[in-house]
Amino acid sequence: MKITYTTSKITEELAQILVLQQANLYRNVSTEEKLAEGFLTVEHSLELLKEMNDVCPHTIAIDEQGNLAGYAMSMHPSFKDEIAVLKPMFEVIDPLIAPEEKYMLMGQICVSKNHRKQGAFRGLYTHMKNELEHDYDSIITEIDALNSRSMEAHKAVGFEEMVGYHANEQEWVVVRMQL
Template sequence: MITLQLVSTKKEMQGVLALQQANLRKNITQEEADAQGFLMAEYDLTFLELLHRASPGIIAKDGEQVVGYSLVALPETARHHDLLADLVENIERCIFDGKPVENYAIVAQLCVSKEYRGQDLVQKLYGSFRDHYADQYTFCVTDVAQANHRSLKAHKKRGFQVIDTLDYGGIGWDIVLWDWHKKAAQES
């Protein structure tokens, strides 16, 4: 049985890192990247511990095995990683509904193990992410490589909308935002 929870142990963070390594763009074939999606940012245990202290990530576990995760970064912690710092800089120049994007949490990374894809875990991870953080933040923001069609489709299905684009390392990225308060008002 798959359970969702906040990250609570170093062993779980190590499970996140193992799943991350298995899905980094540099560690998979082009065919797999095209069909299944991929991760670009590589984190280490020290950085995960920094993220965890400020805002624990959400994990999906099957028994003791981490089979999916959604990492949470706040702007101040994101600035400790080059890729995320660049994202924060770009978010800070974005305008949404005529106003600057403020009071947001960042999806620092989301991944589901290959064996568990197609079970709606991305949507469940995002639902749990929102359940834990929507009372503190207005928006959830991340970026998705434009070449990662599977990921962009999953984000749009959840309610994210593209608010800007950027180029990083020769790759085009869409900055996507999920307006939690608008969604909450629609659900009421």
């Protein structure tokens, strides 16, 4: 199946991101699925997703039928106070990042169930990297330490571990990809 990678431009695409997000949130998937397929932790509102997109468009994957196959959210560090669950991450990484380093936070990545294991994860990051490499030095994200599928996938596309920490009764691992 052919997948096209681009950036989100219209509200309908943002709404599709939220539908895919809901289907893959931690509370909406079984324990077996969490282990086998991974899961999402953060839930966004359409308003916040649009504000984030206005600063730096999200990367999306569209299949041949025009359906959303996946997304990788771009979250500029200026949004660090907008999502409570992410505040501890910024407290941990801010002292570790050189003042001159310009980075984009990959706010969340998700591939729909019927598009997994077809290269969409790698395709999303390849497109995101190509879009950001002229203005940013790196992409940073955090992963729930229990989400081994996500950890493996991120390492496979070039992310390296920065730091681990404990917050909100969870263990987190922050990873970075140099651009």
